[in-house]
Amino acid sequence: MTSTPTLPRRHLLIGMAFAALSCAVAPAGVAQTPAWPTKPVRLIAAFPPGTPGDVIARLLQPGLQQKWGQTVVVENKPGAGGNLAAAEVARATDGHTFLVGPDTILTINPHVYKKLPFSLQDGLKPVTYFASFNQMLACNNDSGVKTLADFRKQPASKMYASGGAGTPSHMTMALLLDTTKRELVHVPYKGPGPAAQDVMAGHVNCGFIVSSLLIQHVQSGRMQAVAVSSAQRSVLLPNVPTIAELGYAGFDATFYETLMAPSSADAAVVGKVQQDVASLLSAPELKGRLSEMDLRVVANTPKDAEQRRGVDFAKWGTVAARAKLQLD
Numbered sequence: 001m002t003s004t005p006t007l008p009r010r011h012l013l014i015g016m017a018f019a020a021l022s023c024a025v026a027p028a029g030v031a032q033t034p035a036w037p038t039k040p041v042r043l044i045a046a047f048p049p050g051t052p053g054d055v056i057a058r059l060l061q062p063g064l065q066q067k068w069g070q071t072v073v074v075e076n077k078p079g080a081g082g083n084l085a086a087a088e089v090a091r092a093t094d095g096h097t098f099l100v101g102p103d104t105i106l107t108i109n110p111h112v113y114k115k116l117p118f119s120l121q122d123g124l125k126p127v128t129y130f131a132s133f134n135q136m137l138a139c140n141n142d143s144g145v146k147t148l149a150d151f152r153k154q155p156a157s158k159m160y161a162s163g164g165a166g167t168p169s170h171m172t173m174a175l176l177l178d179t180t181k182r183e184l185v186h187v188p189y190k191g192p193g194p195a196a197q198d199v200m201a202g203h204v205n206c207g208f209i210v211s212s213l214l215i216q217h218v219q220s221g222r223m224q225a226v227a228v229s230s231a232q233r234s235v236l237l238p239n240v241p242t243i244a245e246l247g248y249a250g251f252d253a254t255f256y257e258t259l260m261a262p263s264s265a266d267a268a269v270v271g272k273v274q275q276d277v278a279s280l281l282s283a284p285e286l287k288g289r290l291s292e293m294d295l296r297v298v299a300n301t302p303k304d305a306e307q308r309r310g311v312d313f314a315k316w317g318t319v320a321a322r323a324k325l326q327l328d
Helices: 006-031 052-068 080-090 148-152 168-180 192-201 211-219 267-281 284-291 302-322
Strands: 041-045 072-076 097-102 124-133 135-140 159-162 185-188 206-210 223-228 255-262
Touching (some): 041 080, 052 072, 052 255, 052 284, 080 097, 124 302, 135 168, 135 192, 135 211, 159 192, 168 206, 168 302, 192 211, 206 211, 211 223, 255 267, 267 284, 267 302
Parallel strands (some): 159 185, 159 206
Antiparallel strands (some): 097 255, 124 255
């Protein structure tokens, strides 16, 4: 008779034990997604102030500070094609340091810088591509080059300018010369600004320059815009054809201003950062500001950015090999 109530009580005790266990497990599961950020966030820009990546980071800065409740600091650390900044971020272990710069740091630099003290391929991963940008083939008015056909007729002794060896402008020209089976003399400059100035002054015939730097010079008639490197025409110079439209189907030298993190960065943090950045980039005002610089918002996911990185890594590796480009 006394054994009858024992069974329910036993079930009750077992139920209470499972409930306690569930409560104990739940906080552990939540703790796997860290509270972030817990201190100021550093955005290390790989190129000087005023370059597209730097401008994007500073436009995002106020919104990110509001979302994260922490100070967001933009620091410029230019040099070695973005490798100086990349090295600092790749070695960061604080979970609050990110790299801002062109995707070439991930897709071109690993092919042309072989003696770095860290691995660009393994040390960094893309968080998101902020926006895409293109290069514009521009020539000075005295060069006689107004079309791509004119450009192809230049003798091999003619010079072309770039913003530096291994930069988007250099690699785009290397791709075009390989595609058209031509040769020209490469004159690298310390940035696209000086390259554009020397093309405009007539010291060098032509060059691929980031389109945002050329808009005013082309519109004023001081330079001749020949073609655009990307698959889409420029929003600001819609009358300038793409190279693909001029008979080279499939030609596409599109580049991306990119947010990168150390490979060791927590996946949940990377996901949160991407979502917050994408939210800010979707605002019409910010989209408009970037459009004025001929930048098209992308804001893709880490997975999509990684997939794009893989495709372009292979493409630019082929171009670098054919150009026999080695920078160290």
